[in-house]
Amino acid sequence: MGLLTLVEDRPTPKAVYNWRIYVLALIASCGSNMIGYTSAFIGTTITLSSFEGEFGLDKMTSDQVDLISENIVSLFIAGAFFGAIFTYALGHFIGRKWSLVVASAVFTLGAGLQCGTKGSSGLGIMYAGRVLSGLGTGVASNIIPIYISELAPPAIRGRLVGLYELGWQIGGLVGFWINYGVEMHMASTHQQWIIPFAVQIIPAGLLFAGALWIKESPRWLFLKGRRTKAMQNLTWIRQLDETDIYITEEVAAIDQALEEQIATVGIGFWKPFKAVAARKAIMYRLFLGCMLFFWQNGSGINAINYYSPTIFTSIGVSNSAVGWMTGIFGVIKAVMTFFWLLFLVDQLGRRNLLLGGAVTGSICMWVIGAYICVVRPEDNPTDKLNGGGIAAIFFFYLWTAVYTPTWNGTPWVINSEFFDPNIRSLAQAATTASNWLFNFLVSRFTKQMFAKMHYGVYFFFAALSFLAFFFAFFLIPETSGIPLEAIDRLFEIKPVWNAHAKLKVQLKEDEEQFRFEIKEGVFGKDAEGPGQAHVENPSPVLASGENHRDAATEA
Incomplete structure (x- = not known):
């Protein structure tokens, strides 16, 4: 290589x-x-x-x-x-x-x-x-x-x-x-x-x-709720439009991580x-x-x-x-x-x-x-x-x-x-x-x-x-x-020396499932556009753990 x-x-x-x-x-x-x-x-x-x-x-x-x-x-x-x-x-x-x-x-x-x-x-x-x-x-x-x-x-x-x-x-x-x-x-x-x-x-x-x-x-901008500026910076750095599927996937992954943070860690200096x-x-x-x-x-x-x-x-x-x-x-x-x-x-x-x-x-x-x-x-x-x-x-x-x-x-x-x-x-x-x-x-x-x-x-x-x-x-x-x-998932796999190969296989399967959901119109069907926080039934590739949307909403 x-x-x-x-x-x-x-x-x-x-x-x-x-x-x-x-x-x-x-x-x-x-x-x-x-x-x-x-x-x-x-x-x-x-x-x-x-x-x-x-x-x-x-x-x-x-x-x-x-x-x-x-x-x-x-x-x-x-x-x-x-x-x-x-x-x-x-x-x-x-x-x-x-x-x-x-x-x-x-x-x-x-x-x-x-x-x-x-x-x-x-x-x-x-x-x-x-x-x-x-x-x-x-x-x-x-x-x-x-x-x-x-x-x-x-x-x-x-x-x-x-x-x-x-x-x-x-x-x-x-x-x-x-x-x-x-x-x-x-x-x-x-x-x-x-x-x-x-x-x-x-x-x-x-x-x-x-x-x-x-x-x-x-x-960091997404974390602080400055979504407009975050999208501007992300698309400028990636040189892609907001509607590109790569941007959609990346923003959805960030949103899912933030929802999980709200549910499991919380937002704040001491959390x-x-x-x-x-x-x-x-x-x-x-x-x-x-x-x-x-x-x-x-x-x-x-x-x-x-x-x-x-x-x-x-x-x-x-x-x-x-x-x-x-x-x-x-x-x-x-x-x-x-x-x-x-x-x-x-x-x-x-x-x-x-x-x-x-x-x-x-x-x-x-x-x-x-x-x-x-x-x-x-x-x-x-x-x-x-x-x-x-x-x-x-x-x-x-x-x-x-x-x-x-x-x-x-x-x-x-x-x-x-x-x-x-x-x-x-x-x-x-x-x-x-x-x-x-x-x-x-x-x-x-x-x-x-x-x-x-x-x-x-x-x-x-x-x-x-x-x-x-x-x-x-x-x-x-x-x-x-x-x-997906780093959390990496540490859940044992033994350590085989964790990387096993997780790569899982991520490939998750990616195929996610694209199938995109094709069938299952993912984000109620969302208003790319980068929105609302995500229904996200693919596992977007999360490092379980879907905590409902818990996050309650929080």
Whole structure:
């Protein structure tokens, strides 16, 4: 299956796969671009001699320097954690579009404060700016996958949500290489370290400008009862008329989901909290979503993102080579993300990617740890890497090439699909916050772990990756090509590894029944037109459970 292969849940007009849906996803992904850049540049920038000299780090002990470095990194992540939590309220009251505007504005303010930091005033302003940019990051990282998944046709949903990950990696690529550029071609002055901080404003500004133009999510508009605007946005995005059967089916599915929400969850800010607490199945799914990010961070990726100089030094790379080798790390991540986006996420499937990535990633980490354990390159420094050191670098880059198209972006795609529209915003806030929580723990203690555990850190990450395989195999179903409204049905089918195939058969049968009802005039015979709320005897393809129209009316 190649680039142009589409696995559709129902016959879909070609017009649905138009330029508008891709442009909307690209604009939203400017937010992930700013996140990726900010996550990548900071670890190397704060090791520049100009930065260390201006703030006196060159006169401190290694423990003091490690503490300041961890504070600069972890305060940003702490802000992202709280930003992800606050996103639920923002998304509920002002929608997806304006949440992106707020995210970019807050991030830009934080980046501006960081650029205003000077050695004479200390690091207080830097810390405040990092918290603010973290808040903006938390909002963006939460709302972007929701926004894209609500707009995307099922056949290319993984590809479009994958643009979020691609933007992250492109930002990271620029972040890794910009430090190499300023270190090689600029004098060790204030301007040398301030440029990487200032570049943060570029993707944030692009997101702010683009977010003012993009369309609000039709699903959110339907939820708020703004049906006229919702239909306008939906037909504009799909490039179809209101009378097209595809639009009729999609709106009917959204209406059915809303009726079910009224009957089972209710409309309101606090209703989803009560519904989630009362439904063990949803609590279990939240657990799975949060644990995906636990295993993702347990692979060691964010330890490498934030402290790449420490990682390469531990393998035995000389200080002069750390910069460009970190840049190669960024290139591999960006290239493999592009490959994942085009050829893997929708074709190979989410579940298979997780399984393959866990096993291969674990093997690579065991090899790297074993090399450091035997050779101890930090205790026996050399000008050039020996054969074993070159092999360790090879396995490090192999780990990067395997991890990137598996555990790096796939958990974000899965979590954007795991939850039905009734509670998606709340669930996304919880799972995204968990990502930043685990991210914070890794960033806060990575340097201390390397100081105490040495090669044991790699064995630690290898063991977690190995355990992640069993987690994914026994607990995570395949979600590719499944309509968001049918996700509940996916989790009702056992065993997990056969659920996807069985549900696809059911959906095909439901689609045939629905079209028969359309042909016979059974469906919507009393409705006034497409997009109306009244639906009689809807086909099962339109619902994730039973028909709750009567209960909804009573509610």
